[in-house]
Amino acid sequence: MTNSAVVVDDLRVKRGGRDVLNGISFEIEPGTVTGLLGPSGCGKTTLMRALVGVQIVEGGEVTVLGKPAGHKDLRKRIGYATQNPAIYPDITVTEALTYFASVLRAPASDVARVIEEVDLSSHADAIIGQLSGGQLSRANLAVALLGKPELLILDEPTVGLDPVLRDELWKLFIELAQRGVTLLVSSHVMDEATRCEHLLLLREGDLLASQSPAELRDRTGESDLERAFLRLIKDAVS
Amino acid sequence: MTVMNPAITLATTRRILTQLRHDHRTLALMIIMPSLLLTLLRYVFNDEQTFSRAAPALLAVFPFAIMFIVTSVTTLRERTTATLERLMTLPLAKLDLLFGYAIAFGLVAIVQVTVATVISLTWLGLTITGSVWLLGAIAVLDALLGTALGLFASAFARTEFQAVQFMPAFVMPQVLLCGLFAPRDSMATVLDWISDVMPLSYAVDALSQVTHSTEIDGTLVKNLLIVGGCALAALVLGAATLRRRTP
Numbered sequence: 001m002t003n004s005a006v007v008v009d010d011l012r013v014k015r016g017g018r019d020v021l022n023g024i025s026f027e028i029e030p031g032t033v034t035g036l037l038g039p040s041g042c043g044k045t046t047l048m049r050a051l052v053g054v055q056i057v058e059g060g061e062v063t064v065l066g067k068p069a070g071h072k073d074l075r076k077r078i079g080y081a082t083q084n085p086a087i088y089p090d091i092t093v094t095e096a097l098t099y100f101a102s103v104l105r106a107p108a109s110d111v112a113r114v115i116e117e118v119d120l121s122s123h124a125d126a127i128i129g130q131l132s133g134g135q136l137s138r139a140n141l142a143v144a145l146l147g148k149p150e151l152l153i154l155d156e157p158t159v160g161l162d163p164v165l166r167d168e169l170w171k172l173f174i175e176l177a178q179r180g181v182t183l184l185v186s187s188h189v190m191d192e193a194t195r196c197e198h199l200l201l202l203r204e205g206d207l208l209a210s211q212s213p214a215e216l217r218d219r220t221g222e223s224d225l226e227r228a229f230l231r232l233i234k235d236a237v238s
Numbered sequence: 239m240t241v242m243n244p245a246i247t248l249a250t251t252r253r254i255l256t257q258l259r260h261d262h263r264t265l266a267l268m269i270i271m272p273s274l275l276l277t278l279l280r281y282v283f284n285d286e287q288t289f290s291r292a293a294p295a296l297l298a299v300f301p302f303a304i305m306f307i308v309t310s311v312t313t314l315r316e317r318t319t320a321t322l323e324r325l326m327t328l329p330l331a332k333l334d335l336l337f338g339y340a341i342a343f344g345l346v347a348i349v350q351v352t353v354a355t356v357i358s359l360t361w362l363g364l365t366i367t368g369s370v371w372l373l374g375a376i377a378v379l380d381a382l383l384g385t386a387l388g389l390f391a392s393a394f395a396r397t398e399f400q401a402v403q404f405m406p407a408f409v410m411p412q413v414l415l416c417g418l419f420a421p422r423d424s425m426a427t428v429l430d431w432i433s434d435v436m437p438l439s440y441a442v443d444a445l446s447q448v449t450h451s452t453e454i455d456g457t458l459v460k461n462l463l464i465v466g467g468c469a470l471a472a473l474v475l476g477a478a479t480l481r482r483r484t485p
Contacts, residue, residue: 015485052327056483070483072240075329086320090257099256102249103328127260143324 005030005151005182006051011060013046020046023060024207026200028184033177035196036186042202044186045083048153052080065150076104079149083156085140089129093120093139096128097146106147114142117172119165134161152176152183158192170195190226201229208232240331250338268308268346272300272354276362286363293364294373294445295418301350301381302438303409309343309388310401317392332477340385340473347381368448376448379465380441386472393479412438437468
């Protein structure tokens with residue numbers, strides 16, 4: 001299909017001589033929220049880096065918004081938030097976002113908008129290094145929301161957040177998808193998986209499933225997604 | 239390769255200056271350290287004439303060394319805190335980042351050198367024959383050279399500890415061989431040759447000339463072009479060490 005937002009075909013990645021992704025293939029529909037799930041160290045971050053185009057890959061093809069991953073035209077069209085906050089600790093939230101907004105040539109009004117979206121208005125003038133862990137990851141997320149990204153790649157954006165805030169962020173993700181933005185969100189919290197339209201389950205560099213939550217429940221005969229995953233892993237091992 | 243965009247370059251400069259503005263101690267150290275060292279030297283010699291002979295060269299060496307170390311640590315921090323990787327995913331040219339740094343630290347260097355020159359001329363008894371403006375301009379150019387080499391050197395350091403160790407490796411040989419301690423043509427032949435390929439040697443030659451004569455001749459212009467050319471080359475080489483894709 002040519003109208004998929006992301007097409008990954010037989011993607012293989014080695015890091016430090018070790019196979020991290022063993023030839024995985026999948027597609028992501030535009031305007032959907034896809035959950036990327038799997039235990040720590042299974043290759044989630046490496047896959048996201050490959051989509052953004054900062055990962056040296058061993059083989060396979062990655063097409064993002066119709067262009068090969070890493071194409072320079074994509075740099076304005078993808079919002080990427082790393083798991084470890086990549087944001088200057090020694091300046092304020094507003095100052096850092098203003099800088100990233102000017103790099104993206106996004107309007108100055110975007111800064112206030114994204115601060116509002118991640119609910120950091122009360123800390124807009126706080127030095128980033130003095131924020132709490134949850135506030136820091138929200139500031140990091142805010143950078144990805146600047147401009148008009150068509151694809152958002154968010155690595156564990158809700159880690160360490162309180163349930164109310166997590167709920168609000170997921171509402172925002174779904175609202176963005178309704179506006180046509182494609183989202184890939186990694187997580188290891190199962191209740192977040194239920195909010196996704198599509199799920200990718202990664203384990204030790206293999207893609208165990210690329211299905212909707214309903215299909216996954218049907219396939220495994222388990223109503224609970226956590227148990228469905230467990231079943232898939234057991235089947236894969238045996 | 240993405241083409242440079244002046245708006246993004248200047249936004250980068252502004253961001254780096256904002257970072258410095260929040261870090262009062264670093265800013266204060268950068269601005270007053272060369273002046274403090276020159277004052278120290280004045281009273282080590284305890285004689286205005288001897289000081290006047292050594293000071294112009296040091297007006298090049300101190301900003302050069304301080305800018306080298308500050309820049310290499312700052313850019314290394316950008317590399318290690320993943321902000322560099324984020325920037326590499328954004329529509330920013332590598333030279334936007336490097337020139338952003340060079341302009342930001344160049345502006346700080348102007349303040350630094352102005353303070354050091356004014357203190358040397360008014361209070362420490364430095365006398366020069368040539369133009370004060372030219373003296374200042376050359377010293378700023380040297381600070382820029384330190385910035386550019388620091389940016390380049392940071393590519394070879396994995397940790398801030400290593401980056402600090404590059405200061406003796408990159409900077410000290412140039413200081414020893416630049417003609418400050420002994421005239422370059424009186425050194426062992428091999429060292430004289432080595433000093434010929436070190437940019438700081440030309441910076442110190444240019445400064446001594448401004449101190450002793452009012453003439454702006456071909457040699458002076460050639461020396462300045464070499465220093466500027468080396469700074470530019472270090473920036474471009476620094477850009478080549480930045481990678482959008484990493485393992």
